Amino acid sequence: MSSVIILADFIGGKNTKTTAELATAAARIGDVVAVVLAPQGQGGAYAAAITQGPIHSIVVVESESFAAHGVGAAADVLAQIIVSKKPAAVLIASHAFGKEVAGRVAVKTNSGIITDAVDVSADISATQMVFGGSTTVHSKISHGTPIITVRPNSISADLKQVSPVIEALSFEVADGSKKSKITSSQAPVQGGRPELTEADIVVSGGRGTNGDFVAVEAFADSLGAAVGASRAATDAGWYPHSHQVGQTGKTVSPQLYVACGISGAIQHRAGMQTSKAIVVINKDPEAPIFEIADFGVIGDLFAVLPQATEGVLARKS
Numbered sequence: 001m002s003s004v005i006i007l008a009d010f011i012g013g014k015n016t017k018t019t020a021e022l023a024t025a026a027a028r029i030g031d032v033v034a035v036v037l038a039p040q041g042q043g044g045a046y047a048a049a050i051t052q053g054p055i056h057s058i059v060v061v062e063s064e065s066f067a068a069h070g071v072g073a074a075a076d077v078l079a080q081i082i083v084s085k086k087p088a089a090v091l092i093a094s095h096a097f098g099k100e101v102a103g104r105v106a107v108k109t110n111s112g113i114i115t116d117a118v119d120v121s122a123d124i125s126a127t128q129m130v131f132g133g134s135t136t137v138h139s140k141i142s143h144g145t146p147i148i149t150v151r152p153n154s155i156s157a158d159l160k161q162v163s164p165v166i167e168a169l170s171f172e173v174a175d176g177s178k179k180s181k182i183t184s185s186q187a188p189v190q191g192g193r194p195e196l197t198e199a200d201i202v203v204s205g206g207r208g209t210n211g212d213f214v215a216v217e218a219f220a221d222s223l224g225a226a227v228g229a230s231r232a233a234t235d236a237g238w239y240p241h242s243h244q245v246g247q248t249g250k251t252v253s254p255q256l257y258v259a260c261g262i263s264g265a266i267q268h269r270a271g272m273q274t275s276k277a278i279v280v281i282n283k284d285p286e287a288p289i290f291e292i293a294d295f296g297v298i299g300d301l302f303a304v305l306p307q308a309t310e311g312v313l314a315r316k317s
């Protein structure tokens with residue numbers, strides 16, 4: 001059986017559930033080899049953190065260069081692994097880091113690339129949602145090793161427990177891949193809420209909040225959800241730009257997306273239309289976002305959200 005490489009998704013030293021999602025898609029194609037790029041001396045701990053997903057084996061590479069040279073070093077090593085293992089395909093998480101690594105790897109290995117896939121089939125064809133989610137595209141790479149980035153939360157992960165075979169390899173990072181150096185970095189301030197692009201539930205607020213996100217945040221917290229915002233809300237300075245959902249913000253695909261006081265402009269839909277279930281709270285029954293809602297409440301978010309929060313908390317107690 002052919003092998004498929006996935007780049008294990010570690011953020012801030014923690015394995016994310018995206019690794020299991022990538023493995024689930026990759027297992028349709030062949031035996032899954034998870035590549036773990038770890039700081040020097042931490043390869044064992046990183047590999048041990050991968051306990052779920054249909055993963056056949058893990059290749060661990062330790063290097064100080066990953067922290068010092070970021071995407072350059074990661075892409076260099078991943079390209080060398082591809083040349084040596086000759087996988088049928090390579091799947092990488094479709095976030096900023098993953099897409100940059102994928103682009104560089106595609107160039108280094110003279111391969112085709114597809115980004116932002118929401119699904120990958122056994123024949124290595126990828127599904128993408130384009131034009132703000134209004135069009136579905138199926139495409140296949142015809143040159144080199146298919147390099148595909150897959151949006152977090154798009155694939156329902158097979159979370160079976162695994163104890164994969166672990167192989168430690170060492171590769172030199174070429175000088176050409178060390179031309180940029182990370183001189184300092186600061187971890188994002190973590191509230192108690194999940195990361196927007198990885199959250200199972202996202203509750204977003206728009207211009208309808210009039211700048212008051214208290215009810216949106218309280219409802220999100222009752223559900224253990226991340227908080228998103230429309231561009232109208234972020235441009236007004238009501239919520240940080242890092243929480244913007246949409247064409248020029250983040251793309252989310254949660255199990256549940258709750259849009260509060262958001263009209264549903266095409267640029268906002270582009271970032272949330274692939275959510276599995278969409279709930280809308282808007283006082284205007286003509287708001288276009290109702291067109292894509294699975295469940296809609298016509299009403300004032302300041303009246304609806306506190307009742308919804310109370311209802312959720314009552315069910316929990």
Ligand SMILES: Cc1cc2nc3c(=O)[nH]c(=O)nc-3n(C[C@H](O)[C@H](O)[C@H](O)COP(=O)(O)OP(=O)(O)OC[C@H]3O[C@@H](n4cnc5c(N)ncnc54)[C@H](O)[C@@H]3O)c2cc1C
Binds near residue numbers: 301
């Ligand atoms: C190039 C470009 C890129 C863009 N990128 C993005 C992007 O990434 N993300 C994004 O979101 N937008 C983006 N936009 C902006 C987009 O076109 C819209 O302007 C924006 O999404 C509108 O935000 P909104 O829905 O919050 O505001 P509005 O369109 O003003 O809608 C507010 C809604 O709130 C409802 N409302 C008001 N008060 C209440 C209340 N008390 N209770 C319930 N409902 C209420 C209203 O009925 C209305 O439907 C982009 C635009 C351009 C041109």
